[in-house]
Amino acid sequence: MRIVATGRDGQVVTSLRERAEAAGHELIALGRPELDLAGNSAAIIRAIVEARPDVVISAAAYTAVDKAESEPALARAVNVQGPTAVAEAARLLDVPLLHLSTDYVFDGTKPSPYCESDPTNPAGVYGQTKRDGEEAVLSAHDNVAILRTAWVYSPFGSNFVRTMLRLAADREEVGVVADQFGNPTSALDIADGLLAVAHNLRASANPAMRGIFHMAGCGSASWADFATAIFEASASARGPTARVRPIETKDYPTPARRPSNSQLDCTKLDRLHGVRLPDWRGSTEGVVIRLVAPAGQTQGSLIR
Numbered sequence: 001m002r003i004v005a006t007g008r009d010g011q012v013v014t015s016l017r018e019r020a021e022a023a024g025h026e027l028i029a030l031g032r033p034e035l036d037l038a039g040n041s042a043a044i045i046r047a048i049v050e051a052r053p054d055v056v057i058s059a060a061a062y063t064a065v066d067k068a069e070s071e072p073a074l075a076r077a078v079n080v081q082g083p084t085a086v087a088e089a090a091r092l093l094d095v096p097l098l099h100l101s102t103d104y105v106f107d108g109t110k111p112s113p114y115c116e117s118d119p120t121n122p123a124g125v126y127g128q129t130k131r132d133g134e135e136a137v138l139s140a141h142d143n144v145a146i147l148r149t150a151w152v153y154s155p156f157g158s159n160f161v162r163t164m165l166r167l168a169a170d171r172e173e174v175g176v177v178a179d180q181f182g183n184p185t186s187a188l189d190i191a192d193g194l195l196a197v198a199h200n201l202r203a204s205a206n207p208a209m210r211g212i213f214h215m216a217g218c219g220s221a222s223w224a225d226f227a228t229a230i231f232e233a234s235a236s237a238r239g240p241t242a243r244v245r246p247i248e249t250k251d252y253p254t255p256a257r258r259p260s261n262s263q264l265d266c267t268k269l270d271r272l273h274g275v276r277l278p279d280w281r282g283s284t285e286g287v288v289i290r291l292v293a294p295a296g297q298t299q300g301s302l303i304r
């Protein structure tokens with residue numbers, strides 16, 4: 001497959017580069033300055049159309065959850081207007097589009113995992129703009145799968161695993177919220193899932209394979225559980241570790257409100273695409289070990 005992806009230097013596309021190359025696919029990853037999602041729509045469409053992909057993956061986003069509260073116009077441009085132009089390009093090319101979205105489209109009041117048919121009600125600007133982006137993309141093109149994922153981490157970029165390992169390098173204890181629950185998801189597992197869904201969309205015109213899907217790591221955790229697992233894996237690889245002090249959301253005030261439960265029910269993706277991401281614990285261990293004891297490198301060299 002010849003894949004064009006937006007979000008060239010983000011966690012998901014960096015992971016996709018690794019997995020796509022291993023599977024023999026060609027990946028053309030676009031990023032700023034040649035593709036600015038907050039810029040001119042015609043330029044976005046031209047950049048994608050000229051790359052002549054078999055499939056488009058829309059992974060770029062304004063992902064700074066707290067900063068989005070004070071930059072709503074920019075977040076909207078990147079998460080709604082930009083993806084609309086990306087979808088328009090896929091429509092003109094008549095190729096499938098895979099668009100990534102988030103668990104933060106939900107308000108967190110449901111006591112059990114969210115299904116695709118549950119109503120959205122985002123608590124903050126990031127979630128609102130991602131939800132509006134889903135709707136805009138679905139209106140612009142028929143051949144679309146929206147993949148909502150959650151709590152993404154990887155050996156690359158900025159994420160909770162790397163933050164915890166950095167904090168543990170100079171603290172004995174880290175306070176972490178224990179009353180927000182979700183599905184930690186490795187970007188490397190997302191990359192594998194995206195390749196499988198892309199293959200299915202190219203192989204089948206079945207309309208049930210289009211629309212919204214949840215694609216997150218198997219099993220759920222609180223952020224405090226996630227931090228504990230990160231430190232356990234790091235300790236076992238002789239990396240930095242710290243005690244986790246479970247705290248409440250009110251003890252860690254942030255500009256954006258996060259959902260207290262954003263667990264995603266991923267059975268629809270399994271049923272229609274045969275895709276089920278691995279359990280979050282094993283994937284977390286794999287990523288932590290890559291960070292603290294990378295093969296052939298000095299321990300800890302990738303943490304900072």
Ligand SMILES: NC(=O)C1=CN([C@@H]2O[C@H](COP(=O)(O)OP(=O)(O)OC[C@H]3O[C@@H](n4cnc5c(N)ncnc54)[C@H](OP(=O)(O)O)[C@@H]3O)[C@@H](O)[C@H]2O)C=CC1
Pocket residue numbers: 007008009010011012013031032035036037038039058059060061062063078100101102103130148149150151152153157158
């Ligand atoms: N990270 C997470 O925890 C989660 C992410 N998601 C979704 O998954 C997708 C991928 O996330 P992830 O890889 O983690 O994201 P990252 O934050 O790692 O990367 C985001 C990418 O978007 C790019 N970007 C931001 N603004 C623009 C712009 N104006 N024009 C072009 N590119 C831009 C960034 O470019 P630059 O490097 O130039 O800043 C970066 O490459 C996103 O759609 C996100 O909403 C869903 C759930 C959880």
Ligand SMILES: Cc1cn([C@H]2C[C@H](O)[C@@H](COP(=O)(O)OP(=O)(O)O[C@H]3O[C@@H](C)C(=O)[C@@H](O)[C@H]3O)O2)c(=O)[nH]c1=O
Pocket residue numbers: 063064065066102103104149150151152159160163174175176177180223252254258
């Ligand atoms: C750094 C830190 C965070 N926290 C809390 C704050 C918050 O409730 C939770 C996670 O914090 P972060 O700011 O790292 O993560 P956050 O930016 O909320 O992560 C979200 O990013 C977007 C892009 C998504 O789409 C979501 O799925 C989700 O992954 O952990 C602590 O309790 N202690 C700490 O030391």
